[in-house]
Amino acid sequence: MSELSVRHLLGIKYLNEKDIQLIFETADHFKEVINRSIKKVPSLRDITIANIFFENSTRTKLSFELAEKRLSADVINFSAGQSSVKKGETLIDTVNNILSMKVDMVVMRHPNPGAGIFLSKHVKASIVNAGDGAHEHPTQALLDSFSIREKLGDVAGKNVVIVGDILHSRVALSNIFALKLQGANVKVCGPRTLLPKHIESLGVQVETDLRKALNWCDVANMLRIQNERLDISYFPTTREYTQQFGVNKKLLDSLDKEIVIMHPGPINRGVEITSDVADSKQSIILSQVENGVAIRMAVIYLLASKIK
């Protein structure tokens, strides 16, 4: 019998390859469960989970909440916008107050990198990082790899290019860790201004020519241009970005082989990918969303089983 090597899911950085395989195998079973006519199992009847979101989210929040409910956990939701955080309460106080209501697990999204790690050192509950600033978004990376594994059979040995704003993207960082851990080859592609210095030290290659990157890869993960995080001008105009780093059907059809298109959402249609690419049969964007629920069920189930 195997179990996770960690008590919290703070980032892919803290996982080993066996953990990832265990999460995937467990997610396979949950994927079967969520395709039944009755999609619920009673495993987590005696577990209470708080979803604490200090930053906006629709998909991730819904996906976590659905995963928790499919496992029969009790769920409470908390958004910073309507809370005492605005009155000046600290993070530890906020969370400890929630925990006094006998909560076993906290799923947290926070704008500051390392918020989850900080919290895990100060509170008793099991912490799941649902995105911390530009640091990590581990469940997104897990569901991305799980979707690649589902589509192509395996992640090891596959060529994956991550396109877009690598500098501000927690999805990119978690994906790089996860893909490297599973033995995939990773390239990042985007405007020089949005590629962090020394990114090569993570074992990835840098490519600024999108066509070359696409011709090399099996999978292209197209990131969203996060206008809300672009504090200064990193490229002249959105139109110019699209011309150089956007994927359209014409470009896709002119490649030497058929590649898989991924996107963590929400899509800016017509910016990083055009509608006909997003809706093409090469795109697995909607299976990513479906797999997200199964992956989150697996992560929560495996972490909850370690709560004593």
Add this chain to the structure above:
Amino acid sequence: MGQKVLLSEKEINIILHRLACQLLENHLDFKDTVLIGIQPRGIFVAERLTKILKEDYGVKAIDVGFLDITFYRDDFRRGEKTLEATKTKIDFLVEDKKVVFIDDVLYTGRSIRAALTAIQSFGRPSEIELLTLIDRRFSRHLPIQPNYRGRQVDAINDEKVKVLWKENDGKDVIYLINK
């Protein structure tokens, strides 16, 4: 740790044939009956019985599924280890069917309790029966009894019944092991 042979290959084979005949007596052509092997070890019994029914008794088609009960167990977080799931494969509806649960050893009855909950996700069966190869009679925690039993055993709690199958373990034999 001592072990003795409870049933040999030949005895297992005779018992499986008897159980197949008993199933046949109650379900005839298996038109409205489905066999559900309980994961992880009940699937071998289910597959053997299906083979005997088809090859030796001319039953043309039987729906056989495997049911994993991990997520329905009542001991989540109560043991040291994470409960690890196995595959569920039921590609038919059990609505209005007669379901026969098949397992190798009936011990506390808790697995069958979990299976009774789990099967509800696949519809409402018209009735559910239980077939078990070994029935450990004095160790039940719940009021659950088999409809078909291979062999009844008076094992004490310190003892373990271990069922081995050719396709998985290299030989057919059932041991009673002193822990």
